[in-house]
Amino acid sequence: LKKLKGNWIIEPYKWTMLGYRMKHKLYEKKSKFQKIEVYETLKNGNIMLLDGCFMLTEKEEFVYHEMIAHVPLFSHPKPERVLVIGGGDGGTVREVLKHKVVKQVDFVEIDEEVIKASKKYFRGLTSWMRDKNEKRVNVISTDGCKFIKKKKNYYDVVLIDSTDPVDIGMVLFTKEFYENVRRALRKNGIVVAQTEEPFFSGHMIKFIQKRIRHAFGRKNTHLYLAAIPTYPSGTWSFTFASRGITPLTIRNMNS
Amino acid sequence: LKKLKGNWIIEPYKWTMLGYRMKHKLYEKKSKFQKIEVYETLKNGNIMLLDGCFMLTEKEEFVYHEMIAHVPLFSHPKPERVLVIGGGDGGTVREVLKHKVVKQVDFVEIDEEVIKASKKYFRGLTSWMRDKNEKRVNVISTDGCKFIKKKKNYYDVVLIDSTDPVDIGMVLFTKEFYENVRRALRKNGIVVAQTEEPFFSGHMIKFIQKRIRHAFGRKNTHLYLAAIPTYPSGTWSFTFASRGITPLTIRNMNS
Numbered sequence: 001l002k003k004l005k006g007n008w009i010i011e012p013y014k015w016t017m018l019g020y021r022m023k024h025k026l027y028e029k030k031s032k033f034q035k036i037e038v039y040e041t042l043k044n045g046n047i048m049l050l051d052g053c054f055m056l057t058e059k060e061e062f063v064y065h066e067m068i069a070h071v072p073l074f075s076h077p078k079p080e081r082v083l084v085i086g087g088g089d090g091g092t093v094r095e096v097l098k099h100k101v102v103k104q105v106d107f108v109e110i111d112e113e114v115i116k117a118s119k120k121y122f123r124g125l126t127s128w129m130r131d132k133n134e135k136r137v138n139v140i141s142t143d144g145c146k147f148i149k150k151k152k153n154y155y156d157v158v159l160i161d162s163t164d165p166v167d168i169g170m171v172l173f174t175k176e177f178y179e180n181v182r183r184a185l186r187k188n189g190i191v192v193a194q195t196e197e198p199f200f201s202g203h204m205i206k207f208i209q210k211r212i213r214h215a216f217g218r219k220n221t222h223l224y225l226a227a228i229p230t231y232p233s234g235t236w237s238f239t240f241a242s243r244g245i246t247p248l249t250i251r252n253m254n255s
Numbered sequence: 256l257k258k259l260k261g262n263w264i265i266e267p268y269k270w271t272m273l274g275y276r277m278k279h280k281l282y283e284k285k286s287k288f289q290k291i292e293v294y295e296t297l298k299n300g301n302i303m304l305l306d307g308c309f310m311l312t313e314k315e316e317f318v319y320h321e322m323i324a325h326v327p328l329f330s331h332p333k334p335e336r337v338l339v340i341g342g343g344d345g346g347t348v349r350e351v352l353k354h355k356v357v358k359q360v361d362f363v364e365i366d367e368e369v370i371k372a373s374k375k376y377f378r379g380l381t382s383w384m385r386d387k388n389e390k391r392v393n394v395i396s397t398d399g400c401k402f403i404k405k406k407k408n409y410y411d412v413v414l415i416d417s418t419d420p421v422d423i424g425m426v427l428f429t430k431e432f433y434e435n436v437r438r439a440l441r442k443n444g445i446v447v448a449q450t451e452e453p454f455f456s457g458h459m460i461k462f463i464q465k466r467i468r469h470a471f472g473r474k475n476t477h478l479y480l481a482a483i484p485t486y487p488s489g490t491w492s493f494t495f496a497s498r499g500i501t502p503l504t505i506r507n508m509n510s
Contacts, residue, residue, distance in 0.1 A: 004265075004267055004272075008272060010259075010272065010274075012259055012260075012274075014298070015275060015276035015296065015297040015298040015299070016273070016274065016275055016276070016299075016484070017259075017263060017265065017272070017273065017274035017275070018271070018272065018273060018274075019265075019267075019271065019272035019273075019274070020270060020271055020272070021270040021271070041270065042270045043269070043270040043455075044270070044271075060454065199315065199482075199484045200298075200484075225482070227454075227480070227482060227488075227489060227490040228489075229271070229454045229455075229487075229488040229489055229490070232484075233482075233484040233489055234482060234483075234484055234488055234489010234490055235482040235484070235489055235490075
C-alpha cells in the first residue's frame, strides 16, 4: 500500500477493494444481528456499513433505490400492495411511495437499530417517516422470512432489499423463501431482489437465478443491471421474477 | 485503514479508491513520458499502471477495448483506414483487426516503452504483433497530436485511447486537436475518444463534450457508457463524434 493522505474507510471484497476518503466516524453499534457503522465521507455524504460492507452513501444511493423500486412498480399495471423486506435505511420505501397508486407498504426490517441509525444519519432516506400525512407504511420489525410465510395471494410487488447471502442475509436466498414469495404474490405479482455483482461473483448470480427460476419458471425470471459506484465492481444486478408480467413491456408513466 | 491481509495495489482517485490483491511487482520503469508499472494480481491477471493510474487488468480489459473499437467500426459502412492514438497496450488494435473490412491501421503511441512492456507482460493484447500474416498495422512511435495535423480527409475511424487529461494526455483533449481529427476524417468518418467517468468527474465529461461538439456539431456528438471495474466508479464514458453518421442506426454484422 502506498502512503495515503487523510483517513479512508475501505471495504475489501474478495481480491478487490473500494474506499472513500472520510472525515470521521459518526456511529457504531453492535446490534443483535450485525455491526452497524456510519462515517462522514469527504465528498459523498454519510456512508453506512453493515458487518464491514458498504451499504450506501448519501450521494450515490439514488441509483440502487430507484432501480430496485421503479422497474417493478412501472412494470405492474396496478401496484397497490407492496412488501419491502430489508432496506432498513428507508430508501427503497421512499421510492415506492412516489407511486401514488400504492395504497399499502409493509416494510419488514429485522434490525430496528438500522432504522434508528438511518433516522438520525440518513435523513434524506427517512423523510417519509417524519411525514405525518404519509399513512401508507406499516413498519414491522420482524424476520421477513417468517413474515412472508403467513401471506398468501396478497402483494402486488415484493422487494427484497437484503444484505449479501451470508449470515443473517442467507435465509433470503433459499428455495423455500422464493416459493413463499411466489405464494404471497397475487395475480400479476412481481418480485425484485438484489442479486450481487457480475464481475467477481458471476457464480453467485447463476446460483441465485437458478433458485428463483425454480420458483417462478425460466420465462418469468429476468436479470437487470445498474451502475453503482458504492459496490464492488461498480455494477450491481437485480433479479425480476413475476407471475406472468415481463418488464420488457413498458407501461406509459402517465397511463 | 483496516489491517488488510496480503499485499494490495491501490489507486486513490480524488476522494475514492480502488484496489486489487497482488502477488508481486513484475516491472517498473520511468520512461521519457511516464512511470510504467506492471504487477501480477491474485485473480485478475497482470495489471498495468501509468503514473499510478490503473490502465487495465488482463481479466477485465475486454470491456474497454471492445467498447472503444466495435461501436464505431460497426457504425461505419466501410471502415477501411483506422487510426489508433495511444493504447500502447495493443488491446484496441487487437479489436480493430477483428474487422476484416479494415485494410490499414496506423497505431500511433508516443511511448515505445509501453509497447515493449505490453509485448512482454500482456501477451493476449499484443498477439497480433507476433502474427506474421498480419500486415495491416503500421506501428508509429510519435506524438499523435502532431501526427494527425498532417493528415487530411484520410481516415474512416479514429480511436483516441488516451490517458487522463493531465500531463502528457492533455494535448489529446484540446479544441485544436479535435479540429485536426475532424479534418483527418474522410466522408462518413467517425472518432471515438475515452472521456472519463460520470460519477465523480461529470464536470470533465461536460467540458470535453463541449470541445468535441465545437468541432463536430451537437447533433453529431454522442456519449456512451461501459461497465469497467478497473476504473474509478466502475462506469466509463466514450464520446462518439462523426461527419454525419449516428451510432443509433445499427448495421447488421453480416451485411
